[in-house]
Amino acid sequence: MNAPLLELKNLNAWYGESHVLHGVNLEVHKGEVVTLLGRNGAGRTSTLRAIMGLTGKRSGSVSLFGQEAISMAPHHIARLGVGFCPEERGIFATLTTGENLMLPPRVAKNGGMSVAHIFDMFPNLKERLNSPGTKLSGGEQQMLAVARILRTGAQLLLLDEISEGLAPVIVQTLGRVIRDLKSRGFTIVLVEQNFRFSAGLADRFYVMDGGKVVHHLRQDELAANATMLQEFLGV
Amino acid sequence: MTTIFGYPLPVVLGQLVLGFVNGSFYALLSLGLAVIFGLLRVVNFAHGAFYMLGGFVAHLLLIWFGVNYWGALILAPLIVGALGVGVERALLRHLYTLDPLYGLLLTFGLAMMFEGFMQQQFGSSGITYPVPAALTGFYKLGFMVLPIYRAWVIVASLTVCFLVWILIEKTKLGATLRAATENASLTQAFGINVPVMVTLTYGAGVALAALAGVLAAPITQVSPHMGTSLVVVVFAVVVIGGMGSIFGSIISGLMLGFVEGLTKVVYPEASTTVIFVIMAIVLLIRPTGLFGRD
Numbered sequence: 001m002n003a004p005l006l007e008l009k010n011l012n013a014w015y016g017e018s019h020v021l022h023g024v025n026l027e028v029h030k031g032e033v034v035t036l037l038g039r040n041g042a043g044r045t046s047t048l049r050a051i052m053g054l055t056g057k058r059s060g061s062v063s064l065f066g067q068e069a070i071s072m073a074p075h076h077i078a079r080l081g082v083g084f085c086p087e088e089r090g091i092f093a094t095l096t097t098g099e100n101l102m103l104p105p106r107v108a109k110n111g112g113m114s115v116a117h118i119f120d121m122f123p124n125l126k127e128r129l130n131s132p133g134t135k136l137s138g139g140e141q142q143m144l145a146v147a148r149i150l151r152t153g154a155q156l157l158l159l160d161e162i163s164e165g166l167a168p169v170i171v172q173t174l175g176r177v178i179r180d181l182k183s184r185g186f187t188i189v190l191v192e193q194n195f196r197f198s199a200g201l202a203d204r205f206y207v208m209d210g211g212k213v214v215h216h217l218r219q220d221e222l223a224a225n226a227t228m229l230q231e232f233l234g235v
Numbered sequence: 236m237t238t239i240f241g242y243p244l245p246v247v248l249g250q251l252v253l254g255f256v257n258g259s260f261y262a263l264l265s266l267g268l269a270v271i272f273g274l275l276r277v278v279n280f281a282h283g284a285f286y287m288l289g290g291f292v293a294h295l296l297l298i299w300f301g302v303n304y305w306g307a308l309i310l311a312p313l314i315v316g317a318l319g320v321g322v323e324r325a326l327l328r329h330l331y332t333l334d335p336l337y338g339l340l341l342t343f344g345l346a347m348m349f350e351g352f353m354q355q356q357f358g359s360s361g362i363t364y365p366v367p368a369a370l371t372g373f374y375k376l377g378f379m380v381l382p383i384y385r386a387w388v389i390v391a392s393l394t395v396c397f398l399v400w401i402l403i404e405k406t407k408l409g410a411t412l413r414a415a416t417e418n419a420s421l422t423q424a425f426g427i428n429v430p431v432m433v434t435l436t437y438g439a440g441v442a443l444a445a446l447a448g449v450l451a452a453p454i455t456q457v458s459p460h461m462g463t464s465l466v467v468v469v470f471a472v473v474v475i476g477g478m479g480s481i482f483g484s485i486i487s488g489l490m491l492g493f494v495e496g497l498t499k500v501v502y503p504e505a506s507t508t509v510i511f512v513i514m515a516i517v518l519l520i521r522p523t524g525l526f527g528r529d
């Protein structure tokens with residue numbers, strides 16, 4: 001098997017004095033969709049932020065595309081080919097929808113998805129290009145947050161709770177988008193509270209608790225582990 | 236004679252025009268402060284000192300190297316802006332994780348250092364800087380005689396303010412700056428080199444102060460303390476406009492210049508305090524400033 005595209009070894013992270021990740025180990029291979037599960041406060045968001053270099057101090061190893069990124073600044077990490085969609089969506093209020101979309105610089109030489117293609121995927125965005133980003137509906141903001149990292153050519157997407165708080169039809173659209181991206185060879189790490197959403201999408205699952213990975217499951221092992229999942233997710 | 240609310244019209248107009256000149260300086264200086272505060276969250280107390288250094292560099296360029304006013308208008312902001320870049324890299328950078336108060340204290344200390352150093356080197360009396368030949372003379376406006384140089388200051392300041400506003404509000408670079416101002420760490424996580432942007436923004440804000448200093452040199456004379464009281468007024472302007480608001484800082488700079496001018500007609504004793512009274516009222520009624528975001 002090839003070397004993983006993302007590999008965390010004994011990753012520890014702090015916010016100031018508070019130690020939030022206690023030795024996370026996981027790996028994600030090219031083309032995989034992997035979901036981080038866990039209850040509130042388990043450390044899933046912190047894991048994504050630590051990969052991006054957005055927590056305070058970090059230790060251990062973050063290997064991305066074969067490069068050690070533990071001491072890299074966030075803008076270097078992004079330029080390795082990582083697209084980050086934060087939990088709070090991070091749409092800029094002082095930027096128009098179009099400016100939000102065009103903000104992230106290209107990280108791949110041969111470009112990412114064209115703007116035309118993005119509008120095919122998310123037709124709503126096209127009509128709202130000149131409105132302030134935060135005037136969009138919650139669903140549109142979420143689409144914008146995903147669309148803006150597709151433009152850059154990032155091959156690894158870190159998506160934090162993209163289905164949270166959205167209407168079922170929008171959740172379905174996002175599900176289709178994830179499948180489409182997977183078929184195009186993107187590698188995706190999902191953080192999800194919505195177990196049913198991710199159950200149908202991901203190849204593998206890591207269950208986190210207390211700032212570490214406590215279980216690892218393949219898609220076909222989900223059913224057999226329902227009791228364990230219930231215990232850790234409270235579903 | 237025509238009067239307006241009992242005051243002679245020519246006197247009112249005359250003070251308004253002078254207020255316009257002062258307002259252009261306020262606008263240029265508060266613009267730089269607002270841009271710096273927006274991105275760095277540093278209240279740049281050294282702004283008045285950088286303004287002063289702009290005037291001094293123009294003077295020294297002239298007497299040491301024979302560089303004229305037009306050359307100084309370009310070179311002094313570049314030189315002082317480079318000093319600002321050095322200050323950000325060497326000093327300010329280390330304070331971003333601390334309480335913003337530390338940035339204010341540091342820049343306050345720097346202001347005292349720069350002013351003290353210039354005083355020790357050049358004494359504290361004002362040095363005359365010649366009005367450039369192309370801008371000598373007067374416009375006879377009927378109600379007043381306006382030195383051409385002052386008209387130029389208005390035009391030059393407003394043009395620069397307008398260009399900076401366009402740059403920030405309408406360009407790709409400006410969108411990146413606005414994004415970093417709103418959420419620096421997320422902007423950096425998109426691959427934008429925010430630390431370099433912060434350094435250059437501080438340098439640019441400081442360069443604007445130096446540009447104002449060069450513009451002021453033929454009017455106010457060059458002296459180590461030329462920025463000391465001005466910077467206090469400009470802080471009030473920024474607070475009134477709304478900390479970090481680009482548009483607000485430009486508009487309130489101009490507006491307060493006019494208000495000050497009018498006060499000189501109506502109640503001259505209050506002309507130096509009127510801006511602070513307005514600041515107090517604005518803070519009570521709308522603490523985010525007239526154009527500030529909540």
Ligand SMILES: Nc1ncnc2c1ncn2[C@@H]1O[C@H](COP(=O)(O)OP(=O)(O)OP(=O)(O)O)[C@@H](O)[C@H]1O
Pocket residue numbers: 015018020038039040041042043044045046047087
């Ligand atoms: N900025 C922060 N400063 C200090 N502690 C934080 C910060 N952000 C998160 N934490 C703490 O880190 C731990 C992990 O939080 P994290 O946000 O990673 O959880 P999560 O699994 O994403 O859960 P959820 O998003 O459902 O709340 C929690 O105990 C949380 O209180």
Ligand SMILES: [Mg+2]
Pocket residue numbers: 044045046087191
């Ligand atoms: Mg979370």
